[in-house]
Amino acid sequence: MATNAGKAEAEPISEEVLQRRALVLRNLQESLGVDKLTKQLATQGKVPHLYWGTATTGKPHVGYLVPMRKIADFLQAGLKVTILFADLHAFLDNMKSTWELLDNRVVYYQCVIKALLQSLDVPIDRLHFVKGTEYQLSRAFTDDVLRLCTQVSQRDALRAGAEVVKQVESPLLSGLLYPLLQALDEQYLKVDGQFGGVDQRKIFILAEEQLPKLKLGKRWHLMNPMVPGLTGTKMSSSEEDSKIDVLDDPEVVLSKIKGAVCSREEPDNGVLSFYNFVLFPIVSPNSIQIQNQEFFDFDSLKSAFLDGKLSEEELKSFLAEFLVSLLSKVRSRCDTDEVRNAKEKGYGKISDASASAGGETQTPALSQEQLAWKDLLITGNEVLPNQDQFDSIKELDSVLSTVSSSKPLQLTFVAHAKGKFHLGFVAPLLRVKELAAAGVPIHLTVLVSDIEAYLDNQKVAWDVIEKRAEYFKEMFLSVINHLKLNELVNVKIAAGLDGYFSSNYVLDFYKMASAVTRDETTICEGTALSGNLVSLFYSLNARLVNPQLLIVGNDSTHFADLSYKLLRSVGTAPVVHMAIPTVPGCDGKKMSCSSPDFLLDPLDTPKQTKTKIARSFCEPQNLNDNVAMMLAEQVAFPILDGAVLNISRSPDNGGDVAVSNYKELEHEFVTGTNPSFPLHPGDLKNAVVGVINGLFDKIRADFAEKPKAKLVTDAFAKSKKK
Structure with a gap:
C-alpha cells in the first residue's frame, strides 16, 4: 500500500x-x-x-x-x-x-x-x-x-x-x-x-x-523603478528644476516639460520614463495617438522616437497636454480652504528663533566662602575645559554663586550598571565625603542607568537590566549607609525618573542623533550601532536629574565633550563636568567591569580581596604606578575620615607605624622615619587590605540576608531569551 x-x-x-x-x-x-x-x-x-x-x-x-x-x-x-x-x-x-x-x-x-x-x-x-x-x-x-x-x-x-x-x-x-x-x-x-x-x-x-x-x-x-528627473537626475523634492509639483499651474508645467532633457542619446531620460511608468499604465489597455501614430505600449513609442519617427518636441507636447489635463483634476479637488491653509502654514517661511537675545550675562562675584569652596572642588580634580564655546570655569562660578549652607551644590554621578559593582564606584562617594568634611555644602545624586549596559555590546542581557540596576542601587545604598552619607547622597534608577522614555525624551534622543556623527559617538568597543547611542542616553538621563555639576572619571571625559554638544542640540544649557581620578584595578589599569580578575568586589571573600591586592604592582620605595599607594590615597584615607592608618610591622622591620594622612604615608614608604626601615610593600598592602575589608565586611553582612542575596543571583542570571 x-x-x-x-x-x-x-x-x-x-x-x-x-x-x-x-x-x-x-x-x-x-x-x-x-x-x-x-x-x-x-x-x-x-x-x-x-x-x-x-x-x-x-x-x-x-x-x-x-x-x-x-x-x-x-x-x-x-x-x-x-x-x-x-x-x-x-x-x-x-x-x-x-x-x-x-x-x-x-x-x-x-x-x-x-x-x-x-x-x-x-x-x-x-x-x-x-x-x-x-x-x-x-x-x-x-x-x-x-x-x-x-x-x-x-x-x-x-x-x-x-x-x-x-x-x-x-x-x-x-x-x-x-x-x-x-x-x-x-x-x-x-x-x-x-x-x-x-x-x-x-x-x-x-x-x-x-x-x-x-x-x-x-x-x-x-x-x-525610479523616474529620472526632468534635468536628468533623480526626481526629488529638493531639486526644484527636476520636478513638477502636483499643484503647479499649467504654464509652469508646460515650461518645465519644454525645458526637460529628452534626447535620443539619452533614452532613459525623464520624459521617456514618464511615458513608461506613468502615462501608459494609466491609459492601458487603451492607446495614445501622437501625430497620427497610435501606440499601445512604451516599447513601440520608444522605437519610433529612436528611429526618428517622433520628434522631441512632439513627445514633450503630448506629455505636457496629458499632465495639464490630469493635474487640472487634482487642482480642482485641492481647491479648498483646507488645502490652501495647510500649504500656507506648512510651507511658509520658518522664523529663526535661535538668535541670541540680549548681551552676555554678568557672572555674580563669589564671596570668600564660595571661593574657598571652589578651591576645594577643583583641588585634585579637573573642571573640564571649554567645549563648543561653553566656558565651564565661568559657568562653575555662576553655579557656585547660588550655593549656600541652606542651598547645597547639586552633583550627579551616572553609574552604568554593567558588570560587578566594584570599589571604583565608591570614589565619587568618598570625594563627596571629603568635600563635606571640609565644609562644602553639597548633595550627590547617584543615577544608576541600566540601558547603557545593554547598548554597550550587550554587557547586560535585555531581560536582566532591571535586576542589574536594582543590584547596583542596593550596593550603593549599603556603601552610603556604612560611610554615613545618608543625608548627603541619594540613589535613583534612571528608569524610575519622571519623563524617562516619554515621547519628548524619545524625540530629544532623535534630535541628538541628528546633531552628532558616527565618528563622534564611536566610544564603545565593537562594531554594533548600539554602542554609538551610549553617550546620548548618558546626556538624556543626566538631564532628567537636572544637576548643577556632573562627576565623571578622568577616563570618561569623552562623555563631557559630547554632552556639551548634545544638550545644546535639544535646547538645554550644558552642565559643568568635573573629572575625578579613577580608582586603579589590581593590574594598574582603571578598575573596570570588563576586567573582573582585577577589580575589588565588595562581595568577594576577605581572602579574595587580599589576594588581588597582594598581586598588584608595588615596588619598594617607588611611587610610580604603585597600586597600593594609589588605593591608600584614593580609598583608604577617605574611608578612615581623619582616623590614623595603623600599619603592623614586626620588630625586625622597624615595628608598628601610624600615619595620619597620605603625605606621611608617602614619607614612610619612600624614606621612612627610620631610614633603615622604609615601609615594606607587604606591610603597606596588608594595611590597605584591612581598611578596604573593614568596609567590605559590613556590605557582605548586608548581602548575606536572603532578599539581597537573591537580588545578586537574579542580577547575574543567564538570559532566558536569546
Missing part, C-alpha cells in the same frame, strides 16, 4: 489569484517574497496589507504618480494599503521645522495624495493614513529600535541607507538609524509587506534579515 510520506502537492493557484497577483506585480522593477504574497492572496478571508511611506518634506511632485499608479493596482487587486507620513523623519531632516508646520504638511500631503488617486479613478475606501509620530515615539517602538541596534553594525546600517541617506565621510548618527526605523515600521503598522522605490532595496533586505532575529516576522517587498 502506497504511503503519503512526501510533501503533499501544492494546491493549484486559481485563475482569480493569478490575475490579482499579476495586477500587484505589473510594472514593478523587483519583488521579494512573491511566494508568501501568493499564499496570502490565495488564503480565504485574508486581505493582504502593505504600506508605502513618504517623508513630509517638500511638496509632492509628479514623480508620485508612479507609486500612486501602483497603489491603484494594489487596491484594485483587493489589498489593504496604508500610507505612512514619516513626519519624524521630516522633522529630523530639517531641525528648524516646527511640529505645527509638519502637521500642516501632513494635511497637505493627505489631501494631494487623495486627489491624485481620485483623479486616477481609484476607490480609496481601503486606503488608510498614519503619521509616524503616532507610534514611533512610543516606548515599545524605541525598545525595538535599541534591540535592533545591538544586532546591526555601523557598516550594515550605513550600507542599508546608501541609496536614500546622503553619503558623507562621517555620516550623522540619525542617518544610520533611518533604515532601522523604516524596517520596524512594518511591525508597528501590522502589515504583510512594504512597497517603495527600488532605492529602498537595501533597507528592505535589512528588514528581511534582521526582524526575524527579534521574532518580529518577515515581510514581502515590492519595488517600483
Whole structure:
C-alpha cells in the first residue's frame, strides 16, 4: 500500500489569484517574497496589507504618480494599503521645522495624495493614513529600535541607507538609524509587506534579515523603478528644476516639460520614463495617438522616437497636454480652504528663533566662602575645559554663586550598571565625603542607568537590566549607609525618573542623533550601532536629574565633550563636568567591569580581596604606578575620615607605624622615619587590605540576608531569551 510520506502537492493557484497577483506585480522593477504574497492572496478571508511611506518634506511632485499608479493596482487587486507620513523623519531632516508646520504638511500631503488617486479613478475606501509620530515615539517602538541596534553594525546600517541617506565621510548618527526605523515600521503598522522605490532595496533586505532575529516576522517587498528627473537626475523634492509639483499651474508645467532633457542619446531620460511608468499604465489597455501614430505600449513609442519617427518636441507636447489635463483634476479637488491653509502654514517661511537675545550675562562675584569652596572642588580634580564655546570655569562660578549652607551644590554621578559593582564606584562617594568634611555644602545624586549596559555590546542581557540596576542601587545604598552619607547622597534608577522614555525624551534622543556623527559617538568597543547611542542616553538621563555639576572619571571625559554638544542640540544649557581620578584595578589599569580578575568586589571573600591586592604592582620605595599607594590615597584615607592608618610591622622591620594622612604615608614608604626601615610593600598592602575589608565586611553582612542575596543571583542570571 502506497504511503503519503512526501510533501503533499501544492494546491493549484486559481485563475482569480493569478490575475490579482499579476495586477500587484505589473510594472514593478523587483519583488521579494512573491511566494508568501501568493499564499496570502490565495488564503480565504485574508486581505493582504502593505504600506508605502513618504517623508513630509517638500511638496509632492509628479514623480508620485508612479507609486500612486501602483497603489491603484494594489487596491484594485483587493489589498489593504496604508500610507505612512514619516513626519519624524521630516522633522529630523530639517531641525528648524516646527511640529505645527509638519502637521500642516501632513494635511497637505493627505489631501494631494487623495486627489491624485481620485483623479486616477481609484476607490480609496481601503486606503488608510498614519503619521509616524503616532507610534514611533512610543516606548515599545524605541525598545525595538535599541534591540535592533545591538544586532546591526555601523557598516550594515550605513550600507542599508546608501541609496536614500546622503553619503558623507562621517555620516550623522540619525542617518544610520533611518533604515532601522523604516524596517520596524512594518511591525508597528501590522502589515504583510512594504512597497517603495527600488532605492529602498537595501533597507528592505535589512528588514528581511534582521526582524526575524527579534521574532518580529518577515515581510514581502515590492519595488517600483525610479523616474529620472526632468534635468536628468533623480526626481526629488529638493531639486526644484527636476520636478513638477502636483499643484503647479499649467504654464509652469508646460515650461518645465519644454525645458526637460529628452534626447535620443539619452533614452532613459525623464520624459521617456514618464511615458513608461506613468502615462501608459494609466491609459492601458487603451492607446495614445501622437501625430497620427497610435501606440499601445512604451516599447513601440520608444522605437519610433529612436528611429526618428517622433520628434522631441512632439513627445514633450503630448506629455505636457496629458499632465495639464490630469493635474487640472487634482487642482480642482485641492481647491479648498483646507488645502490652501495647510500649504500656507506648512510651507511658509520658518522664523529663526535661535538668535541670541540680549548681551552676555554678568557672572555674580563669589564671596570668600564660595571661593574657598571652589578651591576645594577643583583641588585634585579637573573642571573640564571649554567645549563648543561653553566656558565651564565661568559657568562653575555662576553655579557656585547660588550655593549656600541652606542651598547645597547639586552633583550627579551616572553609574552604568554593567558588570560587578566594584570599589571604583565608591570614589565619587568618598570625594563627596571629603568635600563635606571640609565644609562644602553639597548633595550627590547617584543615577544608576541600566540601558547603557545593554547598548554597550550587550554587557547586560535585555531581560536582566532591571535586576542589574536594582543590584547596583542596593550596593550603593549599603556603601552610603556604612560611610554615613545618608543625608548627603541619594540613589535613583534612571528608569524610575519622571519623563524617562516619554515621547519628548524619545524625540530629544532623535534630535541628538541628528546633531552628532558616527565618528563622534564611536566610544564603545565593537562594531554594533548600539554602542554609538551610549553617550546620548548618558546626556538624556543626566538631564532628567537636572544637576548643577556632573562627576565623571578622568577616563570618561569623552562623555563631557559630547554632552556639551548634545544638550545644546535639544535646547538645554550644558552642565559643568568635573573629572575625578579613577580608582586603579589590581593590574594598574582603571578598575573596570570588563576586567573582573582585577577589580575589588565588595562581595568577594576577605581572602579574595587580599589576594588581588597582594598581586598588584608595588615596588619598594617607588611611587610610580604603585597600586597600593594609589588605593591608600584614593580609598583608604577617605574611608578612615581623619582616623590614623595603623600599619603592623614586626620588630625586625622597624615595628608598628601610624600615619595620619597620605603625605606621611608617602614619607614612610619612600624614606621612612627610620631610614633603615622604609615601609615594606607587604606591610603597606596588608594595611590597605584591612581598611578596604573593614568596609567590605559590613556590605557582605548586608548581602548575606536572603532578599539581597537573591537580588545578586537574579542580577547575574543567564538570559532566558536569546
